[in-house]
Amino acid sequence: MASSDLVTEGVTLMVFGMGFVFVFLTLLVLVTNLMSKVVTKYAPDVQPQPAASKAIPAAAGPTTDQSQITAVITAAIHQYRAQHKK
């Protein structure tokens, strides 16, 4: 008798527990979606970062045009030396 009570208790715990976890997380999905919509509408980020972070690897990735970089650096050195010559 006592043992069948225990099993009933276990089954109840499973049904309620699983049910509650799903209800809670479903609600969380709903409010999260709502929040995301509200935030993107009324308080969007100023987002220069993603564009910049994408641009840098794109330039650094293909290192085929070394000549251009070398030219730029050489020009900079020349300018620096010209300015600081006494």
Add this chain to the structure above:
Amino acid sequence: MDKLLNLFVSSGIYQIQWGQAVMIAVGLLLLFLAIKKNFEPLLLVPIGFGGIMANIPEAGLALSAVENAVHLGGPEVLEQLANILGISSADPKAIKEAYALTSQAKHLEITQLAIDAGFNNGMLYNFYLVSIASGAAPLLIFMGVGAMTDFGPLLANPKTLFLGAAAQFGIFATVLGAVGLTALGVMDFSIQDAAAIGIIGGADGPTAIYVASLLAPHLLGAIAVAAYSYMALVPMIQPPIMRWLTTEDERKLAMTQLRPVSKNEKIFFPLLLLILVAMLLPDAAPLLGMFCFGNLMRECGVVERLSDTSQNALINIVTIFLGLSVGSKLSADKFLDLNTLGILMLGMVAFGIGTACGVLMAKGMNRLSSTPINPLIGSAGVSAVPMAARVSNKLGLEANSQNFLLMHAMGPNVAGVIGSAVAAGVMIKFVG
């Protein structure tokens, strides 16, 4: 000559019981697994070492003042203890049994007597009181985990929360398994014990320890060891189940790029979660409250120092105390019985079922959803951050070398943390 004999009688060699010797061997095994096999070393090293220290004969490091008095006290001390408890025999065993049954007021009186007689709490017992019995250590670790968690992938694809929910089925199925075994007369678990064992399936160490300390403190050692060992075994337990439940084509499925998530959304999310917990399930508030607090410190960007401390220095300090305290629960009389074997077995089953349910849920969602969902990310719904997500990523790459699932799997992974904390709250509410 007498003095020499005395020294020998009080030595470890003379006093050691076989149970203690076995437990020291278990401690050494845990250290071996941690150091040589790299199984969750951050936890298993302190746990293993604490376990060895707890079983040093006669030192009583893991015992309370009263237990020490019963164990080491002379006949007159035992007589006094028996007097207060109102029992006639001064037999240590009878005293322990009577002590377990009396009220808190009596406990206080007896503790006072033991201290007067010159007995003190063991060092590890004090650690246990401060870190686990108070609930502080698991909650502080949860705060640190919150400070390390990036909810970005979850916010970009909130549907993955369902995967975190499905994987919690392992927890409740294991509860059923534990009461089933009790009903059949194989094991002897109460419903509280069963609930605490089930939480192992959540694959979340601090949650398991928190729930066990509230519902079944006597099983804490076994539950913590099982939870952390299986977390280390995630890369071995999960892949066969995942392969078995998915087809080659499903594993190859590539997912669409996640949208960028704004900073404001990340700041609002922990607050939103906190309010939802406060409204619906106050019993999960300690766990999820600390988790949200840690995450808010990370995302708000104005308390960099606090966030840094909670995810590095503080979590390390707490881990040391937590590990030693869990180790203190590995004393022979509490660990060496059939129930421990049952816990280890049920924990494994819990893990397997959780993984399977996550994968099946992801398969179902893939059928219904407009954007493709690779079923492999479902298994990450058991928490075990970030190990489970890495396993999903690895299996995805095996099937299709261009298929990077890591970020997609992080969504269900952190959802699993929330899911198991909610499940823990439900357990505490119903059977606590």
